[in-house]
Amino acid sequence: MEKNSLFTKLQKFGLNQYEAKAYVALLSIGTANAYSISKASGIPRSRIYDILESITNRGIIMFEETSDNIKNYTALPSNVFLERIREEWSSTYNDVEKELKLIEDKDKKEDIYVSTVKGEKNILAFCKNLMHDAKNQIVISIWNHMYAELLPDLQLCIERGCKVSGMTFEVDNPINFLDKHRKSKLHNTIEKKPWFILSVDSKKLLYGHSSELNGNAFYTDDPTHIYLLEDYIFHDIVINRLIKKEDNEHQAVKMISEILNEMKVNLKR
Incomplete structure (x- = not known):
């Protein structure tokens, strides 16, 4: 590791x-x-x-003074230093978490709202946090990139006893309980951009463009949003499974295509 990079990290x-x-x-x-x-x-x-005095006062280094009034300094061993940082960070994190939760719960409004989550890291972190809090079930529709990112968290949910169901796109071997969507021109993404939907316990919902696009996702606890998007996923699963079971898959896909085209024409009138 370059020292400049280490100095930057220590400043954190x-x-x-x-x-x-x-x-x-x-x-x-x-x-x-x-x-x-x-x-x-x-x-x-x-x-x-003044620098040595500052970090001495913080207990990061120690000193001994010789008989001729010269101070010799010794650094706190790295494992001791890092353990101190870990404890201080953990304590601060726990305190801030409690205070923010109190503020959030105290000022909670009854109005239904949808909030925006921006950027890849924030979207992934939000997904992982939602899954970490899941108690009963997860319903998900997800494309290959986000699937790979969130797979360990999905597996942990299953190990905790959560029921997982949903649809995957362009995933070769999805875990049990998740369906693999057939390849179809009928299922082109909006603006050719993959999306995701994540519903947790039918109480919390995050959906939007897939995280690697570094765009926006939307969070809500609105029951109507949650019902509609969960229902969309369940319908997608049903149709996908029915087509796979049909003796003439081509004919089934053709029929669905005709129905969709008819609906689009009617909407344009």
């Missing part, structure tokens, strides 16, 4: 750039005085003393 733990450089330099050279740390880290001598 609450250190500034000079503090990160001082700690890493001291960890690498062992016990040393301010002059040696300044030379090894590249921190200007005019700043090294």
